[in-house]
Amino acid sequence: AQSVTQPDIHITVSEGASLELRCNYSYGATPYLFWYVQSPGQGLQLLLKYFSGDTLVQGIKGFEAEFKRSQSSFNLRKPSVHWSDAAEYFCAVNRDDKIIFGKGTRLHILP
Amino acid sequence: DGGITQSPKYLFRKEGQNVTLSCEQNLNHDAMYWYRQDPGQGLRLIYYSQIVNDFQKGDIAEGYSVSREKKESFPLTVTSAQKNPTAFYLCASGRTGAHEQYFGPGTRLTVT
Numbered sequence: 336a337q338s339v340t341q342p343d344i345h346i347t348v349s350e351g352a353s354l355e356l357r358c359n360y361s362y363g364a365t366p367y368l369f370w371y372v373q374s375p376g377q378g379l380q381l382l383l384k385y386f387s388g389d390t391l392v393q394g395i396k397g398f399e400a401e402f403k404r405s406q407s408s409f410n411l412r413k414p415s416v417h418w419s420d421a422a423e424y425f426c427a428v429n430r431d432d433k434i435i436f437g438k439g440t441r442l443h444i445l446p
Numbered sequence: 447d448g449g450i451t452q453s454p455k456y457l458f459r460k461e462g463q464n465v466t467l468s469c470e471q472n473l474n475h476d477a478m479y480w481y482r483q484d485p486g487q488g489l490r491l492i493y494y495s496q497i498v499n500d501f502q503k504g505d506i507a508e509g510y511s512v513s514r515e516k517k518e519s520f521p522l523t524v525t526s527a528q529k530n531p532t533a534f535y536l537c538a539s540g541r542t543g544a545h546e547q548y549f550g551p552g553t554r555l556t557v558t
Contacts (some may be wrong), residue, residue, distance in 0.1 A: 344486070367545040378450075378549035379489075384547065425488065429545040432477060432496065433504075438488040443460055 341437035349445045356411040356440050358426030362440055367429040368402055368409045373439075374422045382424075385409065391410050396420070418444050448474065450550035456557045459531075466524045467553045469537030476542040479521035479540050482506060483534040483552075493537075496514055496542060524555065531557045
């Protein structure tokens with residue numbers, strides 16, 4: 336069965352530092368991959384998506400992600416985090432119009 | 447503005463009562479989805495509908511029911527058969543053939 340793994344439940348970084356959130360998936364074919372962000376008590380917002388083509392994708396809010404087929408990974412990065420980036424981040428994969436979500440990584444920002 | 451609305455934001459019910467959560471979208475999307483979110487569990491699919499008057503069970507459909515009488519609306523009923531109904535419920539929609547989904551703001555249901 337396909338799945339999405341986010342190995343880090345919590346990550347803490349200092350404001351202005353770089354960020355990388357990890358995501359691994361298990362899926363036979365090239366997947367459709369997403370990163371979503373959720374602020375407390377809110378819905379999910381789509382940060383970026385990968386369907387095909389260039390393996391480095393740019394998203395909103397200064398985020399980017401890189402698809403690495405050999406590692407079955409789709410890690411999210413940001414060069415310099417802001418206090419407003421504190422939220423929960425979900426990696427997800429789509430198959431047959433259904434999305435499977437990882438369990439999320441909660442990002443904490445130190446001032 | 448186009449978007450997905452869910453109402454109410456907070457809902458409180460007594461155990462044994464059925465409750466219906468509203469989800470409306472004006473994005474002209476064919477597909478709509480209901481998810482349940484519990485702390486540390488990610489999102490789990492309850493029901494989805496890809497066309498009016500048709501819907502399919504997701505991974506955790508037991509104790510829930512839905513209808514899709516209009517393209518814009520996809521209400522979810524949490525029945526008294528649902529053993530642990532307290533959770534955050536998220537509705538989403540998407541275009542058929544597209545792969546991403548767009549989410550509403552959620553409804554937090556508390557059953558005591």
